[in-house]
Amino acid sequence: MITYLTTFSFRLVVDIILSLLLVYGICKMLKGTNALSILIAIFFIFGLWVLAFLLDMKIISKILYQFISVGVIGIIIIFQPEIRRYFTMIGAKSIERGKKRRFLFWRIDESKQQTLNSTDLVQAYGHLSEKKTGALIVLPKTNDLEAIVHSGELLDCAIDVQLIETIFFKNTPLHDGAMIIQDNRIKAARCILPVSNNYDIPAHLGLRHRSAIGITEQTDAIAITVSEETGHISFAKAGLLVENISLTQLQETLDKEFNS
Numbered sequence: 001m002i003t004y005l006t007t008f009s010f011r012l013v014v015d016i017i018l019s020l021l022l023v024y025g026i027c028k029m030l031k032g033t034n035a036l037s038i039l040i041a042i043f044f045i046f047g048l049w050v051l052a053f054l055l056d057m058k059i060i061s062k063i064l065y066q067f068i069s070v071g072v073i074g075i076i077i078i079f080q081p082e083i084r085r086y087f088t089m090i091g092a093k094s095i096e097r098g099k100k101r102r103f104l105f106w107r108i109d110e111s112k113q114q115t116l117n118s119t120d121l122v123q124a125y126g127h128l129s130e131k132k133t134g135a136l137i138v139l140p141k142t143n144d145l146e147a148i149v150h151s152g153e154l155l156d157c158a159i160d161v162q163l164i165e166t167i168f169f170k171n172t173p174l175h176d177g178a179m180i181i182q183d184n185r186i187k188a189a190r191c192i193l194p195v196s197n198n199y200d201i202p203a204h205l206g207l208r209h210r211s212a213i214g215i216t217e218q219t220d221a222i223a224i225t226v227s228e229e230t231g232h233i234s235f236a237k238a239g240l241l242v243e244n245i246s247l248t249q250l251q252e253t254l255d256k257e258f259n260s
Contacts, residue, residue, distance in 0.1 A: 116258035124164040134228030143219035152191030212236040
């Protein structure tokens with residue numbers, strides 16, 4: 001055991017580096033959630049077990065080992081939302097990388113290029129922002145949001161400036177919840193979105209913005225909000241929210257995400 005500690009080898013260095021990268025990646029993924037504090041406690045217990053094992057403390061090492069082995073099931077249950085979000089992000093990136101494949105010397109493009117009617121969408125956001133009408137629109141990319149679409153009222157109609165303004169008008173029955181736009185069509189309105197549990201979100205942001213962050217944490221969709229208090233337009237992607245963007249910035253962002 002002492003030999004293992006004193007032997008400096010390339011394999012040991014790689015092992016340590018990969019372990020640190022793994023811990024860093026997990027902590028970064030869980031940042032801002034309750035799960036991070038639980039994870040730190042688990043790593044602390046694991047570190048105690050490794051120390052007890054290396055020092056040949058048989059009783060305490062066996063106790064900690066049993067705790068860790070049984071705790072694996074508990075970890076899966078506790079971190080179920082984070083695990084699902086992590087594999088969803090991996091799947092989305094895999095789909096993006098897999099859009100093109102090779103067959104002998106030819107490159108086959110398997111993706112369907114979605115051309116978004118960004119001009120009308122930006123115009124609608126300009127009117128909503130000017131009137132301080134609260135709004136939340138989600139634009140999926142590769143992830144399937146079928147369940148979320150069916151949580152609201154199905155529409156399946158073309159993008160129209162007046163229609164979007166009418167739907168989000170305060171006195172209409174469809175103004176609550178989110179609108180889903182996919183394949184350049186309004187699929188549904190008044191849809192229910194997952195709300196982010198990230199405690200780093202500023203207190204001044206309400207449920208609409210938390211929902212925008214929540215859906216982009218779990219999928220590769222883009223979410224755009226209009227604040228009912230300020231009229232500011234915000235843009236959410238991959239769990240990050242950019243507040244108070246201009247119409248020009250919105251146009252550039254939509255074209256980059258969907259029309260490039």
